[in-house]
């Protein structure tokens with residue numbers, strides 16, 4: 001039976017070839033099914049008509065009926081603004097437009113009644129409506145006085161072709177009539193009953209044209225349940241498949257290197273959390289199934305030593321290990337700290353970065369291939385094709401969110417047998433994301449900081465309080481501490497940012513004159529040697545202040561640095577702020593983070609500053625970050641879109657995600673290949689959903 005949902009959108013009554021092309025281009029709607037899945041992003045409650053006098057807040061939506069008068073154009077000849085007065089028998093209120101001005105003049109006729117819909121804005125202690133939705137009032141129009149009307153996403157181009165929200169609503173109405181009886185169920189009957197879910201056909205009807213708030217809620221629940229459920233099915237089935245097919249080396253032995261390191265070179269007692277994670281890794285490495293583990297641990301929680309111990313297990317079993325970091329500075333630091341940690345152990349270690357010299361490079365190439373080089377630390381340089389290992393058994397990727405999926409995949413493909421993978425991140429991933437984005441990885445968490453760390457004190461200061469910041473810095477320097485001062489770097493205007501940093505640096509030179517104070521500078525556009533030189537001055541304590549862009553964001557570890565000043569802090573996202581703050585607080589001294597901003601902040605900016613001041617818990621911060629920015633942005637890992645649920649909201653749906661994950665797991669355990677008759681509908685829907693996608697199930 002041909003599937004009605006596959007019909008081209010062109011053939012829906014009221015569309016035609018031209019609008020079909022536009023729908024396809026602007027909204028990705030090519031078929032009946034696509035339109036069916038094109039949901040409103042909000043609903044207008046038109047059940048109540050308010051009075052102008054009732055417009056007393058800027059939070060709720062108001063529907064008013066009244067007359068429009070006194071249309072006036074303000075500003076230059078090119079007209080910057082149009083105002084009008086909207087009145088009913090209770091009073092009047094101002095309407096404001098900043099564009100579409102020409103069209104406005106023709107729109108409103110005196111003596112006519114209009115229906116207005118919008119949110120009010122507070123301005124000069126009064127309320128007005130900016131760009132409200134105003135239309136001729138037609139008492140017969142059923143959307144007025146009706147109940148909930150969906151508002152669909154549209155674009156300017158679509159509106160110009162008569163494809164505004166209202167027109168799309170009309171199309172969905174036609175569509176639903178045509179599809180009556182043809183919207184297939186996608187969930188097994190028993191789940192619908194057990195979970196008391198609305199049936200799919202009814203849910204589709206109600207998501208577009210809800211009969212009331214309750215049915216809208218049920219429809220939304222049903223459809224987001226379905227989204228999460230299928231998403232989890234895909235993740236879990238991918239993981240199960242990999243576990244069946246993805247064999248890797250068995251590292252059975254805990255040998256001399258591991259044991260000797262543990263007994264002789266371990267510089268401190270491991271935290272319980274570190275021990276737990278090492279146990280988890282040991283288990284994976286001995287299982288014969290390829291390890292695909294994500295290690296999450298807040299900045300400073302001690303992931304490096306865990307990585308080292310995992311690598312020693314690989315070495316003990318006769319394999320090589322690679323440790324990849326996102327920046328040269330970080331790779332170099334890892335190299336040095338691993339070298340120090342390894343002490344006299346017979347492990348050969350090398351560093352490979354973009355600036356490794358040809359001779360070093362050659363030596364690395366030969367020793368990697370003949371197996372005499374055991375452990376290599378490096379940057380992206382490691383994934384180049386000409387880097388060939390003799391027996392690569394374990395790959396560790398630090399700060400994994402800095403790498404793309406493809407880059408990680410390349411390391412994985414260095415062998416015929418895929419090496420074990422451990423990816424580490426200091427950006428805590430909210431649980432909901434961990435269950436979605438990383439649902440196919442095993443996750444270990446270091447949820448405990450090494451003992452003796454004092455929580456970092458965070459203070460938010462405005463620019464006019466600079467003197468306070470400077471005198472605080474002076475005091476800390478007098479106590480022998482070192483200080484970071486970080487400037488934002490925004491890609492669009494790297495030049496400007498540099499000026500920013502340069503000016504900041506020069507004014508700091510005046511505030512902290514040589515020779516008493518030494519200031520070093522590090523930014524992304526410096527040559528590597530210069531950068532290293534400057535870094536080294538700070539590491540050795542020869543420089544007291546480091547002025548930097550975010551190149552120091554990840555990993556750098558200097559225990560004596562106890563103050564982090566972040567200039568224009570509101571230009572940073574929460575994850576970045578948290579990362580930056582994590583550069584201090586690594587020693588025994590009380591550390592501080594000073595967030596400098598202008599007095600004027602966006603609501604979002606305020607919330608970020610407040611969150612930083614109030615919390616040092618990476619998970620909590622990540623959750624706020626997710627709420628503020630949405631999943632596309634929280635991590636650099638995924639192209640946006642991959643994680644955008646149509647209805648689901650990762651910041652709010654933790655329970656539902658967990659629940660659907662459990663159900664998907666149960667279903668697949670009972671019926672891994674979806675062969676049971678009751679799961680036929682699931683199988684069909686699953687294939688339809690994911691048939692065209694690449695298999696990205698194998699992150700890592």
Ligand code: ADP
Nearest residue numbers: 268269270271299300301302303304305450557
């Ligand atoms: P991150 O998880 O941010 O990569 P690091 O591995 O760089 O953290 O560790 C941060 C600092 O804490 C390092 O100086 C490290 O030597 C130290 N450290 C790690 N584990 C412990 C521990 N169990 N006890 C004391 N210090 C530790």
Ligand code: MG
Nearest residue numbers: 303304398555
């Ligand atoms: Mg680290």
